[in-house]
Amino acid sequence: MKNEHPPVNGKKSILLDSLIACTLSLCAIMAIDHFNLLSYIKGNTNTVAQQEVAQESVCKFGFDVSGYFFNDYELKANQFLGDILYYEGINYETISELEEKSKDVFSVRKLKAGKNLTFVRPDSCAAPCGFIYQPDAYGYVLYDFQDSVQVKYIEKDVVSIVETASGEVESSLWNAMIDNDLEPAVIDMMEDALSATVDFYHAQKGDRFKLVFERNYIDGESIGVGKLLGAYYNNDNGDHYSVRYKSEDYEGYFDLDGKATKRAFLRAPVKFSRISSRFNRNRLHPVKKRRIPHLGTDYAAPYGTPIQAVANGVVEIVGYGRGNGKYVKIRHNKTYKTQYLHMQKFAKGMKKGVRVSQGQVIGYVGSTGLATGPHVCFRFWKNGKQVDHLRENFPPAKPMKESEKPAYFEKRDEMKAMLDAIPFKNSTNIPLVFNEDEAQS
Template identity: 50%
Template sequence: MDKQGNKTELGDSLLNRINAKRLLFVIAAGLGCSIFLHFAVQNFRQSKAALKDAKIELGSFKVVEPMIKYGFVMDTFMIQEQVIEENEFISDILTSYKVDYMDIEHMVTEYKEVFDVRTLRAGKPYTILNTDTTTAADYFIYEPSVYSYIVFDFKNKTVERIEHPIEKRIETASGVIETSLWNTMVDNGLSYELTAKMEDALAWSVDFHYIQKDDRFKLIYERHYIEGEPVGVGEIKGAYYKNFDNEYYAFYYENDKHSGFYDEEARPMKKAFLKSPVQYSRISSGFNLRRFHPVLKRRKAHLGTDYAAPRGTPIRAVADGVVTKRSRSRGNGNYVKIKHDKVYQTQYLHMNGFAKGVNVGTHVKQGQTIGYVGSTGLATGPHVCFRFWKNGRQVNHLRENLPPPESMPAVDIPLFNVVRDSLKTELDKIEFKHFRKVVENEVGVTADSLQTTNP
């Protein structure tokens, strides 16, 4: 037991020594480890931070693509973008960018066929490109419209006009009248340009002064795009208009002999007489044999139709003819009378003034401006009193059944019918867009996206 006890003692002390050694080792090892770990962790943290930094760098890194405009790498230039000021000449602009006056004069004369500097318009944008602003500008780029730009190259002393390639897409539009045609077009995001073109296409069939709530229209038209951006409305290809129970179709057709809008029977839409002498006007007083006269304060037959429009609005001849009177009287104010044929004459009263070149004996074309809306003579406000004479008697032109124009020659009709049928099929497929409701149409264009062409 004793031996064992000693042994135990010895063993214990040995064990203790070993343990102490071990402990030291463990401590040393542990210390080493922890130091190692400390550094390792620190290293890891650092590398993690470094990684983070790297990520930030990666995140903010952009692939720099050269900015190309007008065919130039813009990054290589100092760029000045301006607009033409009122009464500013090209020489004013260019001399301020140190371009030699003789160079300007030479280029303007030499290249006047390419670009006539007199067409420079206030408000239009231009760009000056320069590699060194202490010396003369390198390029002057003028953009008269979205369709083209003009480059003055002062190094090579050349002027060049570059047309943007136009992509023409066929699109559709439709609407249901709530209050007015204009409001309906605006509410559907359709442009003024498209409204005017629709009126032109249908002007001989639909009297846009008598449009009603629930009238509806559909259009197939060309839209112009430059670099994917819509820039304008091209030709209307087909139009449909429903007014009460009357349906009107207009199909654009063009061949070597004919061009214009035709109805379903291949008759030209263009009639001998326009429906009204003023576009975008409203009828303020109709033809009435028992009207109470607002100025004379008594009953007096109103033998004309009054179209109210802002002072200065152009008045158009409703048909081809010869001016027989260009005069002034107390009641009529300034007025013009036109003889169209043996049967019909028209008269336009209360003009603010006459159009240039309109005199007695002048041959005028349908749609030609003959004067401007005013309130001369007996008138309460600016309007045209439009008078329609048939065999020497004044009649209500809106009640006249004017002879329809003849259809195109029979030989041309089969080809026309092919175009008509395809357009009509497409028109009939279009669904009506209601007020404030944007519906995607079949070519995937929404009324919203059409809004961008609004001038």
């Protein structure tokens, strides 16, 4: 096999180094932003925060960037890892030990063409003393042979930055989300957090909302939204607040008085999904082309999207039907059961009698049975009859104990102040700045 292998290139290392430095400084800026918020909440923790950032900015993959050289090698199809390493100047003995030790950590068969191996050298023309492969954004495999040969999978740190958003409903919540450049995840979380106090089924023009939520970053790149920390919704019935509170005994969303604002049932079995067909007793069936009532709510989502149990319960059926495809039915209490149809596959361990908790993944979105595309047909059973869950008034989650309230009220006051400070305008993701001096400089 011919192997065109570029020689180690000093310029390339410098370029890469400055790229790393840029990414890291981006990291640092965001981390500081984040810590500003923390200091707002918890008092002054800036000193600690900055030290942490400074420490992080000189290391890459655990190597001090001032003492090592890095260069990327792009993997091509049909290459053997052993060949590449040998051409890099790594001896056979080390290579075979690496391959042996890698077996339990990361199979070399999972290396993908187009991705990089990042070689680390003690100086620009020396043989590598290690290399790195990053299968995804969440971590990397470190092959270290400075002293002894070691292969480790290292999970990367996730940094959460707090963001805010606001919006107004023009035609629908979905459009409000698009108009305000928000992700479905954020609106989804708001609807769940306020599901016991706001009727989102009847969201109307002029309804307004504000949100405080986390966004998660790895190496300065967003990997998606995290938790919703607080929400405000204003409609005909007035102001509605929802504050996330977590203590040893409680985790949930509560209003200004400490009453649960989240229902015992999640609104949708798929996160970040879109309703593609509502519950309708008089629907023209898309496959059968006849009027057949649609006794469920369809949530369109890509193949393989996790499907979650909407509430705690016990699995009653893990089955297959010609129309339903692969499906799971869960019993929640003596009144309610839920059913999830057209799954691509079931989650591991799903069988009759298994206990599931709210939010637990029970299967993955597919189109088995009679389905035109990937979606979950979600069916809600109340006393043995199928109902439209979006029109049901479910009981709220369990109330907070009196003894818990003082701690909650402290948290509530901070979050309410933050929500109230968010302006209404047609832009989103306004960075939070609490120190006015810093904002002006």
